[in-house]
Amino acid sequence: MTDQPRAVHLADYQPYTHRVEHVALTFRLAPRATRVLAALRLSPNPGRPGRHDLRLDGEQLRLIAVRIEGREVAARVDATGMTIPAEMLPEGGFTLETEVEIAPEGNTALEGLYMSRGMYCTQCEAEGFRKITYYPDRPDVMAPFRVRIEADLPVLLSNGNPLGQGPGWAEWEDPWPKPAYLFALVAGDLVAHSADFTTASGRAVALNIWVRAGDQDRCAYAMDSLIRSMRWDEEVYGREYDLDVFNIVAVDDFNMGAMENKGLNIFNSKYVLASPETATDDDFARIEAIIAHEYFHNWTGNRITCRDWFQLCLKEGLTVFRDQQFSGDMRSHAVKRIEDVLMLRARQFREDGGPLAHPVRPDSYVEINNFYTATIYEKGAEVIGMLKRLVGEEGYARALDLYFTRHDGEAATIEDWLRVFEDATGRDLAQFKRWYTEAGTPRVKVWEEWDGESYTLTFEQENPATPGQPEKGAKVIPIAVGLLNPNGDEVLPTTVLELTQDRQSFRFPAAARPVPSILRGFSAPVVLERDVSPEERAFLLAHDTDPFNKWEAGRALAKDLLARMVTEGAAPGPDWLDAIARVTFDEGLDPAFRALALRLPGEDDMASTLHAGGITPDPARIWAERRRMGEALARRLGPQLPGLIEALAEPGPFTPDARAAGRRALRIAALALLARVDGGRAARAAHAAADNMTEEVGALIALLEVGAGQEELVAFEARWGRDRNVMDKWFALQIAHAHPDQAVAVTEALTRHPDFDWKNPNRFRSVIGALSANHAGFHHGSGAGYRLVADWLLRLDPLNPQTAARMSTAFETWPRYDADRQGMVQAELARMAAAPGLSRDLGEMVARMRG
Numbered sequence: 001m002t003d004q005p006r007a008v009h010l011a012d013y014q015p016y017t018h019r020v021e022h023v024a025l026t027f028r029l030a031p032r033a034t035r036v037l038a039a040l041r042l043s044p045n046p047g048r049p050g051r052h053d054l055r056l057d058g059e060q061l062r063l064i065a066v067r068i069e070g071r072e073v074a075a076r077v078d079a080t081g082m083t084i085p086a087e088m089l090p091e092g093g094f095t096l097e098t099e100v101e102i103a104p105e106g107n108t109a110l111e112g113l114y115m116s117r118g119m120y121c122t123q124c125e126a127e128g129f130r131k132i133t134y135y136p137d138r139p140d141v142m143a144p145f146r147v148r149i150e151a152d153l154p155v156l157l158s159n160g161n162p163l164g165q166g167p168g169w170a171e172w173e174d175p176w177p178k179p180a181y182l183f184a185l186v187a188g189d190l191v192a193h194s195a196d197f198t199t200a201s202g203r204a205v206a207l208n209i210w211v212r213a214g215d216q217d218r219c220a221y222a223m224d225s226l227i228r229s230m231r232w233d234e235e236v237y238g239r240e241y242d243l244d245v246f247n248i249v250a251v252d253d254f255n256m257g258a259m260e261n262k263g264l265n266i267f268n269s270k271y272v273l274a275s276p277e278t279a280t281d282d283d284f285a286r287i288e289a290i291i292a293h294e295y296f297h298n299w300t301g302n303r304i305t306c307r308d309w310f311q312l313c314l315k316e317g318l319t320v321f322r323d324q325q326f327s328g329d330m331r332s333h334a335v336k337r338i339e340d341v342l343m344l345r346a347r348q349f350r351e352d353g354g355p356l357a358h359p360v361r362p363d364s365y366v367e368i369n370n371f372y373t374a375t376i377y378e379k380g381a382e383v384i385g386m387l388k389r390l391v392g393e394e395g396y397a398r399a400l401d402l403y404f405t406r407h408d409g410e411a412a413t414i415e416d417w418l419r420v421f422e423d424a425t426g427r428d429l430a431q432f433k434r435w436y437t438e439a440g441t442p443r444v445k446v447w448e449e450w451d452g453e454s455y456t457l458t459f460e461q462e463n464p465a466t467p468g469q470p471e472k473g474a475k476v477i478p479i480a481v482g483l484l485n486p487n488g489d490e491v492l493p494t495t496v497l498e499l500t501q502d503r504q505s506f507r508f509p510a511a512a513r514p515v516p517s518i519l520r521g522f523s524a525p526v527v528l529e530r531d532v533s534p535e536e537r538a539f540l541l542a543h544d545t546d547p548f549n550k551w552e553a554g555r556a557l558a559k560d561l562l563a564r565m566v567t568e569g570a571a572p573g574p575d576w577l578d579a580i581a582r583v584t585f586d587e588g589l590d591p592a593f594r595a596l597a598l599r600l601p602g603e604d605d606m607a608s609t610l611h612a613g614g615i616t617p618d619p620a621r622i623w624a625e626r627r628r629m630g631e632a633l634a635r636r637l638g639p640q641l642p643g644l645i646e647a648l649a650e651p652g653p654f655t656p657d658a659r660a661a662g663r664r665a666l667r668i669a670a671l672a673l674l675a676r677v678d679g680g681r682a683a684r685a686a687h688a689a690a691d692n693m694t695e696e697v698g699a700l701i702a703l704l705e706v707g708a709g710q711e712e713l714v715a716f717e718a719r720w721g722r723d724r725n726v727m728d729k730w731f732a733l734q735i736a737h738a739h740p741d742q743a744v745a746v747t748e749a750l751t752r753h754p755d756f757d758w759k760n761p762n763r764f765r766s767v768i769g770a771l772s773a774n775h776a777g778f779h780h781g782s783g784a785g786y787r788l789v790a791d792w793l794l795r796l797d798p799l800n801p802q803t804a805a806r807m808s809t810a811f812e813t814w815p816r817y818d819a820d821r822q823g824m825v826q827a828e829l830a831r832m833a834a835a836p837g838l839s840r841d842l843g844e845m846v847a848r849m850r851g
């Protein structure tokens, strides 16, 4: 056994011993032997009085030379870095030069400098820079960088502004001090899709999206999204861009979605490239959101960064919040909110309720890459949404202005963040801070009472135990409520109640018993527990003026029904069927909203809800009953569906805007239902007629769901076989929509497909990730799903630990299931834990999941 990797603790934070005043880097690129020369201008940090050794991080570097003020020194080198004893350092400032050799070609972890199909690129967040050169690789060390790249390639890019270039070389200078995790370098045979932007104060900015030849015609939407993001950040947050160029590069091999390197964002090509023929409406929406997200980081992340990685939510929660606001402004706030909450519940509530639960600001970690989670990102954004609700629009605007002026150029903390809100609004946020330090999803119970004159709502909050946190205090929970009278008129418009105690009551004058609409807009990331009759849910679905709660009423109706189908053998009745029918055909409602209302509750969501209610979920049974539910709905709506499908056909060429996308979403939902009663006839016709990927994939899924679509799959492969991004869909959807008894076999067959390039993270996720997402297939009673996923994680781990660790979260829900399944998952976790040479990444995840 190797040593147990050590945890890092927030409480141990100390400023760095030195300051880095300037960094000059030279790269002589070669696939197997790249030379990196670094010259660091260093001085003692007055924040750490006394004389200190100089410790630099460095991993997998072949050291050639170290010089201080031009003279060779003997540094102590170990597996994680180098130390130069204090005695060997000149007093005051000095220049340290290092020369190292690295091998980007062999870098399969895709962290540091690596190669993707002939192109050099980097990924340094969180701790990848230490695989490029010796450096204090921590976000609170910020410095201006100058970079020279030498390589016989046409395009050589780094951060900041171009200084000069010639045949085989280019130089870049980034004037804004930045932490090393924002460093980037790209070199390759690329072409640009370009545009210009002028900032509000008149700075001309050259915008480029760099892609492989042949992909230039798929950049227009990303460019349009970038321009809209830049304008929006000026208008809404008063934030302007601060360099002469903004470059984006699309890379096929990438562990995550994208990266906000200063002036040189690097993207997974999947989140840049789009054309109507190759990308779905969901792809377009994600591209818009991620382009915006990375751009917004220029202020929330780059100009103001994080003091240490425990503060990751400082930049990620805020930037997600900002990209959600942006998407809402560009599209529909109601629809965006519903989609965000669906995602939050599916990923973050799931995480918060299992062995991997951690606070939005954790206080220890083994491998920081394991903390780029839904909790840090999505719950981090929810916490900001609550803050905004509590202090109001104006208070929020004042606090943000103060944040930008007070902390520009700094590496800040959550304490700094909360202090700007306190200083700008006079509010005490000591109790609110628990949202950052305590994990777990609060459960809020509600009772109501009406005495003829007044109406009282009583709330009780319960904060469940999570790993390492058995007890926790009451949270500040903003609960937005409205009251309707029995005719459906609103008698109390949306009002925010502040729940701050374990139990609290709020009284309203009411001459008639009102119908409450509670947690409007999903005003806090909590689980609301209240016994509500199907009649009242149907009433709210018909009358609630809050679009989120209107949708939520329909969803709750469906979930109650599905739960009763699973546990008591109930059958879908008119209360649900008629209510959904009314919404589906209500022309006064946004088609995108109607499509969301038609979506059945997910199986994983259902399993979680049953488990929370004390029932052990049976995945096969949930799958079968959910299917029955869809069939009943199809029979109920069936006769009217062809008319709806017809009416929603979009004449004219494809446009990716929200209005057109919403109509397609409803049309596809209708096609999928109709397939259950017409054997797939309409879907097959729609598939044949489709001139865009949204309808092609939508119709194909409708067919796969009824056991058809094999011919269409063959045709799809024949048409798109050479397109990596499109083929990812082909792999994923056959697995995601496979019958539970066949999901493992389908996956196994696809792992033998010649194009199953499992070292490519997108392809790996499309296959192994798709199986993990097929709830009844992954949790199949045979245990074959668990085994196959574990086999592949073990295979990927030595090459790409980060992606292997991330995908291991497939196993995080095991405590919900029966003893047999629990035993089988535990056996797989034990098998992984015992694997020789298991990475720190996967090792930490497995250990936490085993508990």
Ligand code: ARG
Residues within 6 Å of the ligand: 125, 126, 256, 258, 259, 260, 293, 294, 316, 369, 372
């Ligand atoms: N900062 C990037 C983003 O959210 C994500 C980078 C994640 N990198 C990692 N190694 N986990 O925009």
Ligand code: ZN
Residues within 6 Å of the ligand: 293, 297, 315, 316, 319
């Ligand atoms: Zn981010």
